[in-house]
Amino acid sequence: MANRRPGTRWALPAATALLAVSGCGMTVSDGSAGPVEEPSPSVIVPALPSTTPRPSGTTRRGPQPVEVQYFVHIDNAADGSPLDARYNIVTDGGTKVRLKISLYGEPGIVTEEYLYTWDGSKILVFSEQNEPPYTVYEAPDEHPDESQLVTHWPQNLWSATKGVQCTELKSTKTIIGRAAVGYRCVTATPQPGGPATGELWRDQATGIMLKEETMVAEKLVLAPTIDATTFSTKPPAGARSTVIAAKDPSPGQTKRAPDFTLDLVKGGRIGLNDLAGKPFVLAFFVPDLAFDEQGEVCPGCRDALLALQTQTGNGARPRVLGVQVGDLGKPGYPLALPGVTLTLAHEQTPMVQNSFGLTGMVSFVFVRADGAIAAAYDHAPTKQQITQSLAALH
Known part of the structure; x- marks a missing residue:
């Protein structure tokens, strides 16, 4: 889960x-x-x-x-x-x-x-x-x-x-x-x-x-006692924490992809340095979708992943990396989503997903070759939104 x-x-x-x-x-x-x-x-x-x-x-x-x-x-x-x-x-x-x-x-x-x-x-x-x-x-x-x-x-x-x-x-x-x-x-x-x-x-x-x-x-x-720690939003030193960054850039500003590294499900690691220089898409999803056959928990989520896969030639043009957030299931095997054959990475806790300002059960981020974020969705985008966002990468 x-x-x-x-x-x-x-x-x-x-x-x-x-x-x-x-x-x-x-x-x-x-x-x-x-x-x-x-x-x-x-x-x-x-x-x-x-x-x-x-x-x-x-x-x-x-x-x-x-x-x-x-x-x-x-x-x-x-x-x-x-x-x-x-x-x-x-x-x-x-x-x-x-x-x-x-x-x-x-x-x-x-x-x-x-x-x-x-x-x-x-x-x-x-x-x-x-x-x-x-x-x-x-x-x-x-x-x-x-x-x-x-x-x-x-x-x-x-x-x-x-x-x-x-x-x-x-x-x-x-x-x-x-x-x-x-x-x-x-x-x-x-x-x-x-x-x-x-x-x-x-x-x-x-x-x-x-x-x-x-x-x-x-x-x-x-007049309760209030000191510098009362309203501090900084986690204690050494504490396990995650930062959910701003998803939307400030007016007139361009948001860029933060540095990240992810484990590939089939072995090895991949990060921003490996993907930089060409446009790419990260598609985050939770393994619970494997049990959501009717789309009751996350409407349109499976369809969005399949649409992205189809429109990018199975994640080749541009490169698409599916990122499963949460438990993998059986050792070494992801909880499979029927029909999804994208290259898969994994993170146990949503550190990378959060660094893009995303928290949804399904989240897509479209990154241009120069590292600028063309579009980000914290929900399942429609086919039309996927088409428009892919076009914005060029």
């Missing part, structure tokens, strides 16, 4: 539910005079009614350095089983975020954990369930399934998302020792039955979300 990708598949059920509700509120002005001195990390100043004058040193409303931990209950996970989660969020009040996700298959038993760190530019993901355990995303916007888990927090802790209308309930209650103000929120939804309605509770002093239908805060720390 192919190696596990970073945490999207497993963490996303809880995250999706949380994203749907975490912005269900609006920023409410409390009439305060602006930023004031923050308390020490170990002190949480009791919230005061918004009409009460606030002495120096109390909490303030709006984005600020904070640590919040939520317990999230999901009735059913993707496979139909109960799923609970804890989200521990640390943010500097700007764009930097550290998010730890703990998933519980049974009460009190952590089944999987993921740590996301966003420094405002890159995202680092760590999980012992992944191989390699550390993954750096150099262009998070190209990977929304990963980036949406972490990058929304600086805004949604305090403010509303689009399509949400909230009305204050004119009542308060205590949550984790904090005075919370309630809102009834209506969210536009395309599902039958009209808009979704629910209650939201925000901390009266800071505006931070404390509770909604499936999520409740368990901890709130204002």
